[in-house]
Amino acid sequence: MRNRIMLLLTVAFAGLIVWNLKHILLDVPDEARQDAIFRILYFHAPAAIVGLTGFGVGMVFSGVYLATKNFYWDTLAAATTEVSLMLAAINLVTGSIWGRQQWGVWWAWDARLTSMLVCWLIFAGYMMLRRAIEEPDTRARLSAVVSLFGTVNAWFVYKVIEWFPRLQHPGPVLSFRTGGRIDRQLETPFFWMVLVYMILAVVLVMIRMRQESVAREIDSLRRMAHA
């Protein structure tokens, strides 16, 4: 059943990405000031939205683990965070390429960029922490603390462009944050791209969970072998 859902989601991902890439690259007109380069934002911002949301979802899963002490939730939190870290990396790298073309620099130490980098580093630390601690309960509890800390930072990343409007990073442009400053023709493929990244994230988390269940099976067989 799980394999069938994964296959279905992968097909949906492939179909949607081809269809939406066609829109982004061929149908959407160039932006007046940025020309073609603005299309990077169709990858840069949706990766951030899904990645930052994923960090928050991972924190919720960690919270469920703390409440229930069921390791399934801790594993799910780790899988969600790992995939979100990959999406956050896409956000940072594509943003840097966009900045090089638009600002003439690969990086600017403004609050948005710096807080996103800090967020990425916190969750990279989360993954390293999980590798470093062998005792499952300690690992899960400390992971939950780091996840909470990182998610607070992720919320700061989201809000910082409202709190500090004079940043080098552009302010909010999507209509749900500004009340309609962006043309719908430009905005619709953006939301499709958010969906594409969400589907991708779900598939990758499912693959990670399958791997974790194999790892658990190996552990129990090892215990049997040594008993």
Place this chain on the structure above:
Amino acid sequence: MNGNFEYLCYGLVAAWLIVALYVLLLGMRESKLAKELERVRHMVEPRGK
């Protein structure tokens, strides 16, 4: 090709390269786990018989 479009290409390649690298990492992890599972099963099987 103007410079602007060139950087768009860099961005698209980077975005998908990161996904591809992560999927490759998952694939490597999957095959390592499959081999390990096979090895541990062989360890256990003689005891089960």
